Amino acid sequence: MESQNKVIVCDGLTKTFGDFTAVNAITFDVKKGEIFGFLGANGAGKTTAIKMLSGLLSPSSGKATVAGFDVATQPEDIKKNIGYMSQHFSLYQDMTIKENIRFYGGIYGLSRKEIKTQSKLLIKKLGLEAYENRLVEGLPLGWKQKLAFSIAIIHNPSIVFLDEPTSGVDPITRRQFWGLIYEATHQGITVFVTTHYLEEAEYCDRVSIMVDGDLKDLDTPQNLMKKYDKDNMNDVFLYMAVRSKYKE
Amino acid sequence: MKQFFAFIKKEFYHIFRDQRTLLVLFGMPIAQLLLFGYAITTEVSNANIAVFNQSPGQFSNQLINELKSSDFFRVSANVHSKEELEKVFRTDQAKIAIVIPPKFEEGFYNREAQIQLIADGSDPNLATILSSSANAIIMKWMMKKSGNALPVESITTGVRWHYNPSLKSVLMFVPGVITIILMLVSAMLTSISIAREKELGTIEILFVSPLKPGIIIIGKVVPFIILSIFNAVFILVMAWIIFDIPVNGSIVLLLLESLLFIITALSLGVLISTVSNSQQMALMLSLFGLMLPVILLSGFIFPISNMPLPLQVISNIIPAKFYLIIIKGIMLKGVGIMYIWKETLVLVFMSVLMIVLSIKKFKIRLQ
Amino acid sequence: MLEFKNISKSYEGQEALKDISFDVKKGELFGLIGPDGAGKSTLFRILTTVLLADNGTALFNGHDVVDDYKYVRKNVGYMPGKFSLYQDLSVKENLNFFATIFGTSIKENYDLIKDIYQQLEPFENRRAGALSGGMKQKLALSCALIHKPMVLVLDEPTFGVDAVSRKEFWDMLKSLKAKGVTIIVSTPYMDEASLCDRVALIQKGKILQIDTPKGITDSFEKILYTIKTNKIYESLKVLNDIPEVSNAFSFGQIIHVYAENELNIEKVNNILRENGIEDPKIELGEATIEDCFMDLMVSQNLEEDGVAE
Numbered sequence: 055m056e057s058q059n060k061v062i063v064c065d066g067l068t069k070t071f072g073d074f075t076a077v078n079a080i081t082f083d084v085k086k087g088e089i090f091g092f093l094g095a096n097g098a099g100k101t102t103a104i105k106m107l108s109g110l111l112s113p114s115s116g117k118a119t120v121a122g123f124d125v126a127t128q129p130e131d132i133k134k135n136i137g138y139m140s141q142h143f144s145l146y147q148d149m150t151i152k153e154n155i156r157f158y159g160g161i162y163g164l165s166r167k168e169i170k171t172q173s174k175l176l177i178k179k180l181g182l183e184a185y186e187n188r189l190v191e192g193l194p195l196g197w198k199q200k201l202a203f204s205i206a207i208i209h210n211p212s213i214v215f216l217d218e219p220t221s222g223v224d225p226i227t228r229r230q231f232w233g234l235i236y237e238a239t240h241q242g243i244t245v246f247v248t249t250h251y252l253e254e255a256e257y258c259d260r261v262s263i264m265v266d267g268d269l270k271d272l273d274t275p276q277n278l279m280k281k282y283d284k285d286n287m288n289d290v291f292l293y294m295a296v297r298s299k300y301k302e
Numbered sequence: 303m304k305q306f307f308a309f310i311k312k313e314f315y316h317i318f319r320d321q322r323t324l325l326v327l328f329g330m331p332i333a334q335l336l337l338f339g340y341a342i343t344t345e346v347s348n349a350n351i352a353v354f355n356q357s358p359g360q361f362s363n364q365l366i367n368e369l370k371s372s373d374f375f376r377v378s379a380n381v382h383s384k385e386e387l388e389k390v391f392r393t394d395q396a397k398i399a400i401v402i403p404p405k406f407e408e409g410f411y412n413r414e415a416q417i418q419l420i421a422d423g424s425d426p427n428l429a430t431i432l433s434s435s436a437n438a439i440i441m442k443w444m445m446k447k448s449g450n451a452l453p454v455e456s457i458t459t460g461v462r463w464h465y466n467p468s469l470k471s472v473l474m475f476v477p478g479v480i481t482i483i484l485m486l487v488s489a490m491l492t493s494i495s496i497a498r499e500k501e502l503g504t505i506e507i508l509f510v511s512p513l514k515p516g517i518i519i520i521g522k523v524v525p526f527i528i529l530s531i532f533n534a535v536f537i538l539v540m541a542w543i544i545f546d547i548p549v550n551g552s553i554v555l556l557l558l559e560s561l562l563f564i565i566t567a568l569s570l571g572v573l574i575s576t577v578s579n580s581q582q583m584a585l586m587l588s589l590f591g592l593m594l595p596v597i598l599l600s601g602f603i604f605p606i607s608n609m610p611l612p613l614q615v616i617s618n619i620i621p622a623k624f625y626l627i628i629i630k631g632i633m634l635k636g637v638g639i640m641y642i643w644k645e646t647l648v649l650v651f652m653s654v655l656m657i658v659l660s661i662k663k664f665k666i667r668l669q
Numbered sequence: 670m671l672e673f674k675n676i677s678k679s680y681e682g683q684e685a686l687k688d689i690s691f692d693v694k695k696g697e698l699f700g701l702i703g704p705d706g707a708g709k710s711t712l713f714r715i716l717t718t719v720l721l722a723d724n725g726t727a728l729f730n731g732h733d734v735v736d737d738y739k740y741v742r743k744n745v746g747y748m749p750g751k752f753s754l755y756q757d758l759s760v761k762e763n764l765n766f767f768a769t770i771f772g773t774s775i776k777e778n779y780d781l782i783k784d785i786y787q788q789l790e791p792f793e794n795r796r797a798g799a800l801s802g803g804m805k806q807k808l809a810l811s812c813a814l815i816h817k818p819m820v821l822v823l824d825e826p827t828f829g830v831d832a833v834s835r836k837e838f839w840d841m842l843k844s845l846k847a848k849g850v851t852i853i854v855s856t857p858y859m860d861e862a863s864l865c866d867r868v869a870l871i872q873k874g875k876i877l878q879i880d881t882p883k884g885i886t887d888s889f890e891k892i893l894y895t896i897k898t899n900k901i902y903e904s905l906k907v908l909n910d911i912p913e914v915s916n917a918f919s920f921g922q923i924i925h926v927y928a929e930n931e932l933n934i935e936k937v938n939n940i941l942r943e944n945g946i947e948d949p950k951i952e953l954g955e956a957t958i959e960d961c962f963m964d965l966m967v968s969q970n971l972e973e974d975g976v977a978e
Contacts, residue, residue, distance in 0.1 A: 095831035096802035141829070192683075195705045221829055222705035222857045224872065225963050229918055236902040251858075252832055256921030257901065275922065286921060288832060288860075295833040308769035312758065319757045503751030507812075510717045510747045511770050512739070667719050 059086050061213045061244040062107060066116035067125075069102050076102040078267035079116060084213070089235060089245045091258030091275075093287075095295050099267040100248050104215055107246075109133050121212040134162070137206035137214035137243075141221045145202050147191040151182055154190060155205060162209035176204045196227030203234055213244040220251060232257055252288040261287070263294055270294055305513060309521035316495065317525060323491060327529060331483045331537050338475035339545055349432055350378035352396035354387050359407035361447075365417075368443045369400065374435045387420070397422045398432045400440075410447075476541040477629040478602035480534055481622050484560065485567050485596050487530050490588035492571030496522055497584035500575075515664055523568045530564045531557065550636030556629065559642075562649050563625040567592075569656035570621075576663040596622040624648045670695040670820060670851045671716065675725035678711055685711045687874045689725070693820075693853055693867075698846045700865030701855040702958065708874040709855035710750050713824045716853075717747045730819060743771075746818030748809050750825045756798030760789055760808055763797055764815060771816035781848065782811045785841055803834030810841065814850075821845065823854040827861065839864050859959035870962050877965040882958060889956035891915060891927040891964060894934075897950040898924065898941065907944045911937065918963060925960055 062084035069077040077099040084090045094100045105111040107120055109129030118125045121135040138144075145154050155176060159169035177186050180200055190198060199219055207214050216235075220228045232254065235245050247258065255261050255275060262272040271278060271294065275287055284290045317323050351369060355362050369375045378396050381387045390396050401418040409416075419436055421429035499505040508518055534557070541547045549556060570592065578584040597603060599613060600622035606614055617623050624645040631637040639646070671693040678686040686708045693699040701709050714720035716727055718738040726733060732740045754763050764786070768775050779786075785807050792800065797808060806826060813821060823842075827835040839861065842852055854865070862868045863882045870877040870885070878885055898904040901919050908917035908926055914937075915927045926932070934951050941949045956964075 095833050096829075098831075218829065224704035224707075224966065225859060225959050226918070226966055227704075232919070233902070233905075250829065250831060253921040257919065291832050292836060295831070305770045305772065308766055312755065312762075312766050315758055315762060316755070502756070503749050503753040504755060506714075506717075506719055506749045506751075507747060507753050507767070508770075509719045510742050510745060511767075512743050512772060513770050667721060 060084065061086050062090075062118065062120050062246070064107070064116075064118040067103070067106060067113050067118045068115045069099075069106060069111065070114045075267050077106070077113075080264070080269040082262060082269060082272055084244060084246060086212070086244055087239050087242050088259040089239055089247065089257065091255045091261035092246060092248045092264070093252070093255055093261060093291060094248075094264030098264040100264055101217070103264070104217060104246075104248070108136055108138055108215055135212050137209070137211040139202050139206040139214070139216050139219055141218040145190045145198060145205070148189060150187045150189055151177065151193075151201060152186045154201070155208065158205045159208055164209060172208055176208065180204060194227075196223045196231070199223055200227070200231055200234060203231065203238075207238055207241075207243055210241070211243065213246055214238065216245065216247040218248055218250060220249060220254065228254075252291050253286065255287040255291070263291065265295055306517055306521060309513070309517065310524055313495070313521060313525040317491075317529070323495075326491060327487060327533070328536075330486065331479070331533055332540070334479045334482065335476070335537060335540055335544075338479055339541075348376050349374060349398065349435075350396040351375040351432075351436070352379040352381055352387060352390045352399035353377055354381045354384075354399060354401045356404045357402050357406035361410050362402045362406055365402070365440065365443055366400075369436070369439055372439055374439070391420075391422055397425070397428060398436060400436065476537070476545070476547055477626060477633055478600075480537050480560070480629060481563075481600065481602065481626050482593070482596055483533055483537060484530055484564055484625075485592055485622055486588075487533055488526055488564050488567035489571035489574065489592050490585065492522060492526050492568055493574040493578065493584040493588055494581050496572065496575035497578050497581045501580050509667065516661070519572055519661070519664060523572065526568060526571075527561070527564055530567075531561065534560045534564075547633075549633050551632035552638065555639060556632045559625070559628050559632065559646065559649075562646065562653065563621065563628075566621045566625075566649055566653040566656065569653055569660055572660040573656055573663065576660055576665075595620050599623065600626050602626060621649060621652050670697070670730055671853065672728040673712070673716075673725070674727070676712065676715060676722045676727060677724040678708075678715065678720070678722050685874050686715075686722070689871075689874075689876055691869055691876065691879050693851065695851055696846065696849055697851055698842060698864075698866045699851075699853045700862055700868040701853065701871055702857075702859060702862045702868050702962070703855070703871035704857050706873075707871045709871060710824050711874075712871075713747075713749075713822050713853075713855065716741075717745055717822055718742060743816075744819045746813035746816065746821045748813045748821075748823045748826055750828070754797045754805070754809055754812060757796060759794050759796055760800070761793045763808060764811055767812040768815045773816050775815065778815055778817045781817055781845075781850075782814050784844060785814075786811050802830050803837065806830060806834065806838060807841075810838075814845070818850070820851045820853065823852065825855050825857065827856055827858060835861070859957070859962055862958040868958070870958075870965060872962075872966055872969075875969070877962065877969060885958060885961050886956050889961050889964065891929060892931060893954045893956050893960060894926040894928070894932060894937075895920075895952050895954035896924040896926060896937075896941075897922065898946050899948070900946050903944065904941060904946050904949070907941055907946065908937075911940060916964070916967060918960075920957075920959070925954065927960070927964055 060083045064080055064082050066079045066081055067077060068075065068079050080103065092100055092104070102111065106113050106125055107118060109120070109125055109132040112126050112129070120132045123131040123135065125132060146157070149157065152173060155173040156169055159172060164172065177183055182201070185193070190201070193201070203216070203219060220231055223231065228251070235247070239245055249255065258275060260273060261275050261278060263270050273281070278290050279285065279287065282290050282293055284293060317327070353366055355366065366377065370377055379390045381390055387399055390399065398419065398421045401420060403416055403418070406417075417440060419433050421433045423429050499508065538549060571588070574584055574587045574591065578587055599606075599617045599620050601617070602622070606617050606623065609617065628642045628645050631642050673692065674690050676686055676689040677684070689712060701712065703709055711720065715722045716729070716734060718734050718741050721735065728734070729741045730744065734741050755766070758766065764775055789804060789807055789811065792804065797805060800808065810826070813823070827838055830838070835858070842854065846852060865882065867879065867881050868885065869879040878888070880888065896904065896908070901922065901924060904924055905917050905919060908914055908924065913928055913930065913932055915929060917924055917926045937951060938949055
């Protein structure tokens with residue numbers, strides 16, 4: 055019964071490139087509807103792990119299921135059931151807002167009617183009514199990111215992966231973006247997010263910290279701060295990452 | 303000067319560390335030369351011919367043997383009805399058929415012998431070549447026969463191919479391949495290498511350095527001049543070793559003219575790079591803006607004199623056309639500068655024009 | 670050392686910079702703080718002579734950046750926003766190349782880059798493309814420094830870089846400053862503002878404020894409260910509906926509330942409780958640069974609420 059409430063079950067997931075172990079036997083679960091923060095320094099193996107979980111890269115060893123599907127054997131099923139958005143937003147710059155929504159709705163197999171209602175809803179939610187026929191190119195960065203996120207969850211996936219979604223966005227828009235993330239979790243969508251703004255880690259329900267391919271710790275932000283006796287996640291992260299660096 | 307050499311050293315690092323560039327540089331000439339030399343050829347050998355002999359006998363068998371014994375034909379099918387012949391063509395068993403009518407044997411000495419050649423017109427070029435070859439063989443045999451038996455009052459024309467007596471197509475293609483390769487290496491690789499610096503943002507640091515724009519351009523261009531000359535020599539040597547094609551004229555003159563053409567192509571490359579901000583765009587522009595015109599309009603494959611007038615006019619702005627005339631002249635006819643000075647002047651003029659244009663367009667700042 | 674006077678620049682009808690004026694003193698570590706698209710890179714490109722302004726002038730140590738661009742190019746160290754090194758050249762080849770084109774050698778100015786480059790030396794023969802983010806950044810900085818520039822211009826050097834490498838990078842900048850290099854650096858990370866001597870907050874091509882970090886936070890005009898609750902998202906909604914509250918923003922687990930006048934804490938507490946939020950803790954707090962930035966954005970109407978025509 056319990057496993058049904060888990061969107062990601064990761065058991066000893068490993069990826070090696072030649073001699074180099076990018077992801078070293080990480081084991082963790084992500085519960086349905088939670089915001090899961092996935093932290094780590096550059097090169098700690100975050101991107102490799104996300105690629106494995108989204109079915110783009112097959113693991114060297116270990117096992118993981120996402121939305122009930124095995125990452126090694128059912129990557130196509132996984133792709134249907136997840137949303138993905140990265141810092142390099144995936145919208146087509148030379149298409150209008152409406153065309154982008156229609157296109158992504160189409161590739162995720164929404165019916166014409168669903169696309170119509172969904173795009174109306176989405177455009178209204180973001181307050182873009184006056185701009186729906188504008189090319190994405192001319193929109194401010196924050197808008198693009200909000201739009202990209204909304205499109206990433208247009209097919210109501212069980213989980214959405216966000217790779218540094220708020221990089222470079224102004225502080226107010228960043229908070230609005232997190233507002234959208236909260237709303238998505240209320241719809242039952244699980245959110246898996248990486249960020250370099252560590253105060254954003256505090257918005258997550260649980261946070262994992264990767265250092266050099268290992269999953270060093272995983273807990274709620276409050277518990278992590280308590281455990282390492284720090285006031286904020288920034289200090290927790292610095293403490294863990296720096297400590298590992300000078301241990302070598 | 304030290305800056306300049308450092309820049310050139312850097313360019314060579316880029317070239318020798320990029321497998322794609324190396325492939326274009328060295329794989330391309332070999333591939334093209336072999337492709338044009340062996341595969342795409344207009345010479346006919348061992349073509350399939352179908353025989354519909356309605357009058358078996360001494361003469362018809364002699365004629366068929368004559369066809370068989372030539373290098374040109376191989377009898378691939380013997381048919382016995384029109385329907386069968388149809389089938390042979392439809393299934394591509396033969397591209398040409400010889401039909402010997404009934405009463406051929408009897409009518410041979412009464413000058414009533416008629417032979418029909420049927421060729422597959424879906425490939426007109428091939429059909430023409432095959433039928434004229436077959437015709438030639440038949441005529442030769444007839445001459446022989448009639449020469450023995452009775453006098454013939456016919457006049458035949460004998461054609462001799464000057465400069466390329468055996469009509470080897472590879473002779474035509476080597477100058478063409480050199481032209482293409484020089485254009486490709488010089489223009490495309492230069493424009494891509496400049497566009498790459500724009501794409502990566504490294505051009506910004508180069509701008510914000512004491513390097514003069516002229517040095518940047520020349521530094522980009524010099525490595526490709528060296529490599530292009532090397533390439534031209536390489537192709538000539540390959541053509542000589544593999545296809546036994548000599549350079550009839552002065553090699554020094556040939557290399558000097560090639561250098562001129564390389565400079566024309568390079569300035570075109572620099573010009574392209576000034577208007578493209580990404581490698582992809584530079585590639586597209588050089589492919590469609592340069593390669594296609596060079597192949598189609600330079601006279602390499604299609605003779606310019608056969609083109610409609612507008613295309614003939616357009617072909618005059620294509621540098622490759624003039625270089626092709628020059629290189630064919632030197633390689634095949636062995637002519638000296640006296641015969642190609644006009645074309646040389648045109649190239650000089652084009653280079654100067656484009657160098658001036660690209661220096662004007664090459665900004666010391668971003669747009 | 671640097672003077673900007675009424676700089677304006679438009680791209681295809683969109684105003685990237687609107688009448689920017691400020692100056693940077695010799696030996697200063699000056700920060701240009703603002704999100705992507707605020708106009709930071711455009712300003713830096715004008716300063717480093719690769720772009721021309723539509724209006725206004727910029728002076729580099731008294732030399733005009735347009736008329737005397739050669740002087741500027743000789744004396745500026747520039748690290749553009751994109752990773753601008755040759756990925757297919759090794760660490761050493763990159764450094765050698767940049768040293769040579771600036772007419773110097775690694776040996777000559779080794780002092781200045783020693784501390785930074787020493788960390789790279791174990792990977793001297795590795796291609797730049799194979800370096801980790803933090804290492805690339807160190808190499809780019811070494812290359813920008815190799816000719817001993819008067820002014821170092823760094824465009825978002827810490828963008829997308831993890832917190833550890835960012836901290837190391839700012840430590841390096843501090844030691845460079847101690848060696849007398851004037852530094853102007855841009856960043857989208859508000860928390861890095863406090864590490865500069867002076868900062869300019871920039872949004873949508875306009876400067877919101879220029880001051881020392883302390884000067885900026887001191888000038889925060891509203892009263893700031895911090896609220897700890899267990900339900901951030903719900904609390905924010907409730908708080909933003911209270912008329913006396915100008916704005917409420919989350920800062921991790923804490924909510925910052927700005928108000929023109931003192932709030933009745935008891936009343937706010939009650940409203941929160943009525944909406945099902947248990948045990949809120951409200952205290953007076955001090956503004957950070959980020960608070961100031963957001964407040965200025967709202968009061969100067971520079972939120973992303975319109976598309977430029």
